[in-house]
Structures are given as C-alpha cells and as structure tokens.
Amino acid sequence: MAHTVCLSDPTSTPLPALCLECLSCCDLPVTCPYLGVASPDQKGCFPSAPFHGPSFSDHEPVLTQALTSFLPRYLLEQRDVEVNVRDKWDSTPLYYACLCGHEELVLYLLANGARCEANTFDGERCLYGALSDPIRRALRDYKQVTASCRRRDYYDDFLQRLLEQGIHSDVVFVVHGKPFRVHRCVLGARSAYFANMLDTKWKGKSVVVLRHPLINPVAFGALLQYLYTGRLDIGVEHVSDCERLAKQCQLWDLLSDLEAKCEKVSEFVVSKPGTCVKVLTIEPPPADPRLREDMALLADCALPPELRGDLWELPFPCPDGFNSCPDVCFRVAGCSFLCHKAFFCGRSDYFRALLDDHFRESEEPETSGGPPAITLHGISPDIFTHVLYYVYSDHTELVPCATQALARI
Numbered sequence: 001m002a003h004t005v006c007l008s009d010p011t012s013t014p015l016p017a018l019c020l021e022c023l024s025c026c027d028l029p030v031t032c033p034y035l036g037v038a039s040p041d042q043k044g045c046f047p048s049a050p051f052h053g054p055s056f057s058d059h060e061p062v063l064t065q066a067l068t069s070f071l072p073r074y075l076l077e078q079r080d081v082e083v084n085v086r087d088k089w090d091s092t093p094l095y096y097a098c099l100c101g102h103e104e105l106v107l108y109l110l111a112n113g114a115r116c117e118a119n120t121f122d123g124e125r126c127l128y129g130a131l132s133d134p135i136r137r138a139l140r141d142y143k144q145v146t147a148s149c150r151r152r153d154y155y156d157d158f159l160q161r162l163l164e165q166g167i168h169s170d171v172v173f174v175v176h177g178k179p180f181r182v183h184r185c186v187l188g189a190r191s192a193y194f195a196n197m198l199d200t201k202w203k204g205k206s207v208v209v210l211r212h213p214l215i216n217p218v219a220f221g222a223l224l225q226y227l228y229t230g231r232l233d234i235g236v237e238h239v240s241d242c243e244r245l246a247k248q249c250q251l252w253d254l255l256s257d258l259e260a261k262c263e264k265v266s267e268f269v270v271s272k273p274g275t276c277v278k279v280l281t282i283e284p285p286p287a288d289p290r291l292r293e294d295m296a297l298l299a300d301c302a303l304p305p306e307l308r309g310d311l312w313e314l315p316f317p318c319p320d321g322f323n324s325c326p327d328v329c330f331r332v333a334g335c336s337f338l339c340h341k342a343f344f345c346g347r348s349d350y351f352r353a354l355l356d357d358h359f360r361e362s363e364e365p366e367t368s369g370g371p372p373a374i375t376l377h378g379i380s381p382d383i384f385t386h387v388l389y390y391v392y393s394d395h396t397e398l399v400p401c402a403t404q405a406l407a408r409i
Contacts, residue, residue, distance in 0.1 A: 072105065076112055082286040083113050090264065094126055098139070101131030106138055116142050120233075120279040121265050128272050155394040156229060158346050159291075162186070163228040168342040170325060171198070174209045175217040180224060184325040185340050189297045190227040193249040199323050216241035226254055230291040232282040236265075239280060253290070257282045296393035298324050298343070303388070304335040307381060328355065329373040335381040337388060338371065347391045 072093075075081040084092055094114040097105040110116065116123045116139050123139070130136045161167075166181030173180040188195035202208050210220070219234065219241035226232040232254065234242050239262060246255040258280070265277050284291065300308075301324040326338035344351035354374065376384065389396040 072108060083109060084115055084283070085286055091125075092122065095122070095129060098126045098130040098135055101135065103132065103134050103138065106135050110138065110142055115281075117279065117281075120281055121261070121268065121277050122281065124272075124275045124277050125268065128275055155292075159229050162342060162346055163224060167346060168327070168340070170327065171202070171205065172207045173220070174207060175215055175220045176211065178217040178221075180221065182224060183340070183342050185298050185342075186228060186295075188322065188324065189294045190291075191249050191251060194227075195322055198325075214241075214244060216245075219245050223249065223251075223254075226251070226282070230284045230288070232258075232280075234280050234282075236278055236280060254282065292393040292395055296389060296395075297322075298340065299389045299392040302326065302337050302339045302392075303385065304337060304381075306335065307385065327371050329371050330384070331373050331375040332379060332381050332384045336373070337384065339388070343391050 076083055084094075086092055092114065094106065094109045094116060097109060116126050127136060127139050130139060162183070168183070169181035170184050171182055173182060184198050188198055216238055219238045222232050222234040222238070222242055223245050232242070239258060243255060243258050246252075246258065261280050261282060265280060269275055269277055301322060324338070324340070326340055328339050328341050328344070330337040330339055341355050345355055346352075379387075386396045
C-alpha cells in the first residue's frame with residue numbers, strides 16, 4: 001500500500017518553487033488541505049487535473065511551495081530514500097531538478113550525496129539538460145566528497161572502506177606491479193571463479209602476481225570495486241578490458257549490465273551532439289539483494305555444525321567445498337563461530353576493541369591449527385547468530401532480546 005504525504009500546513013516554511021515533474025521518483029500520493037489528493041500518472045508526473053478540491057490553477061503556487069518545502073526533505077531525511085534512485089527511464093531526482101531549473105533543489109540534492117561526476121553518463125545528462133547557467137556552474141563545481149555530503153548507508157560505506165584500506169586483508173594481488181590488498185572471504189563469496197582459484201592454484205599464497213598482458217590493472221581494480229560494493233566506475237577506454245575480466249570470472253550479471261550501459265550511453269551521445277562521456281557507472285537498484293545475499297553466505301559458513309540443521313533464516317546453505325578462510329573463532333556457550341576480523345572490526349567498535357586494542361589478553365591459544373579463539377560471555381548462541389548475520393549482511397530477523405544484545409555490541 002502506498003503511503004500518503006499529508007501537507008497540513010503548506011505555507012509554513014516556503015522554499016523555491018518545485019515543478020511537479022521533479023517528483024516522478026517518489027510514487028507517493030500527495031494530500032493537501034487545499035487541493036485534495038493527487039497521484040503520479042503513468043509517466044510519473046502529477047496531473048493538473050482532476051483534483052478533488054478547488055481548481056488546480058488557483059492553488060498551484062501553494063502546492064509547489066508545499067512540495068518543495070516538505071517532500072524532498074521528508075523523503076531523504078525521514079524515509080531515508082536513496083538520493084540517487086532511478087526511475088524506469090534511468091533518470092534521477094537531480095536530473096529532473098536540473099531539467100526543470102530549480103537551482104536550490106539542485107544544491108540541496110548535491111549536498112546530500114547526489115552523484116554528478118564530470119564526463120559520466122549522469123553528469124553529462126544533467127549538464128546538457130540544465131535549464132540555467134547557475135545550475136550548470138553548480139554542476140561543474142560539484143565535488144563528490146565534501147564536508148556536507150552525508151553518507152547515510154553505513155553498510156555500503158563499510159564495504160568501500162574495506163576495499164580501500166585493506167584492513168585485515170589476507171592476500172595481495174599484484175597486477176603488472178600495482179598491488180591490491182583484498183580479502184579471500186569476500187572474493188570467494190562473490191565469485192565462484194575466485195572461490196575455486198583461491199582454494200586450488202592460489203591456495204596458501206599471500207601474494208598472487210598476475211602478469212598476463214590482457215589483464216589491465218585499472219579494469220582489475222574496477223572489478224574488485226564491483227565485488228566489494230556492487231558498484232563499478234570504469235573509463236570507457238577500459239570497458240572492453242573489464243568485460244573480458246567479467247567473462248573470465250563468470251560474473252554474468254556484471255557483463256550484462258556493462259553491455260546494456262554501453263548501448264544506452266552510445267544512444268545518448270548520438271542524440272546529444274557535443275557531449276562527452278568518459279566514465280561508465282554500474283550500480284545496483286536500491287532494493288537489489290544480491291550483494292547482501294552473497295555476504296550472508298559468509299555468515300552461513302561461520303555457523304557451528306550443531307546450528308546448521310535448521311535453515312529457517314538462511315538464504316543459501318553453505319556450498320560444499322567452499323572455504324571462507326576464517327581468521328578468528330568466537331566461542332559462545334560451547335559453540336564455535338568461525339568468523340572474519342575484517343567484518344567484525346569494521347562493523348563494531350566493541351569487536352574492534354576486543355580484537356585489535358588492549359583486550360588482546362582475552363585471546364586464547366590456537367587449537368589444532370585453527371584460528372585464535374575468543375570466548376564471549378553473557379550471550380546465547382541464538383542471539384549471537386542474529387549478530388552474526390547483521391554484521392555480514394546488514395540484515396537479520398530481530399526479536400526484542402536480540403535487539404537489546406545487538407545494541408550493546
């Protein structure tokens with residue numbers, strides 16, 4: 001059921017006018033005491049008629065002021081809607097704001113993380129479609145990382161930092177002299193090809209040197225970005241190298257997305273003479289579960305055997321032969337959870353202190369060649385299982401007691 005936005009006081013905090021077409025991404029019926037109820041039509045735009053109330057022309061300024069004042073901030077700050085959400089025409093809120101000439105809305109979206117990098121598909125569309133010179137200047141002055149840019153999705157931010165900083169990495173790929181510090185568990189969970197190679201040809205190696213002339217280090221870095229974050233940014237001159245790597249690593253979804261994006265960009269460049277797209281960006285839809293489901297595979301493998309019998313909340317059973325390469329064992333009431341420091345330290349200050357800082361005395365000696373073990377007290381295996389899935393996949397079915405335990409950690 002769609003939610004209804006009630007604009008009970010449409011004149012309380014006026015902002016610059018917002019064209020109704022800018023709301024095509026929200027798909028929310030709008031209720032106004034002056035105008036009644038309106039819903040987007042099949043094109044995503046709010047119609048001028050019919051409204052269940054007075055004539056639209058009498059109150060259009062009031063409605064546009066109310067929507068500008070309330071709806072963008074409500075969607076981003078209260079409903080936590082992704083600022084770069086796309087509609088079925090592959091258009092973002094920033095593109096519509098530029099197209100309709102709403103400078104202050106453009107500045108608000110940019111300040112809250114809207115992406116508009118130069119020479120990218122989205123950046124060129126926004127720049128070409130901008131209605132005024134002040135908007136074009138704002139787009140040209142745009143910097144993706146600014147003090148005012150807020151990162152609302154901490155899980156995606158964590159995965160990006162995991163790749164960039166290489167904390168607790170356990171293997172280094174050297175591609176034509178360029179090193180990449182990565183984690184076996186992430187590569188294995190996201191790619192069957194890497195899972196096989198890391199357990200056979202590259203098993204036990206801390207450094208893997210790749211010298212094949214067809215492996216481009218720029219494309220390899222973009223491929224790692226996709227494996228860690230589900231997103232990929234690649235220069236158009238390296239697209240063919242990236243497609244070759246995607247095929248080699250059996251990443252068929254990425255290969256399909258690259259081909260579709262190349263076709264779309266080509267059509268755009270042909271239809272808009274003078275534009276120059278130099279970077280392709282692949283990003284999953286906001287509700288795409290593939291990345292989190294792959295990471296949840298690591299939680300599946302971390303479960304002790306006595307807890308794997310009931311798969312009521314597991315997205316996939318742990319595949320035969322998959323080695324997640326754990327580097328820490330948590331003992332909870334006699335159960336051993338084989339986990340990864342990179343995830344627990346990166347996702348929780350409590351576990352970072354426990355594993356990296358002055359609580360190292362809690363570490364127990366290795367047994368039979370396994371990873372070092374730490375015993376956790378005051379928590380049951382069932383509750384720790386909820387914590388486990390949240391740490392790896394940012395999702396778990398919480399019950400009240402598990403919520404309290406998770407908050408403490």
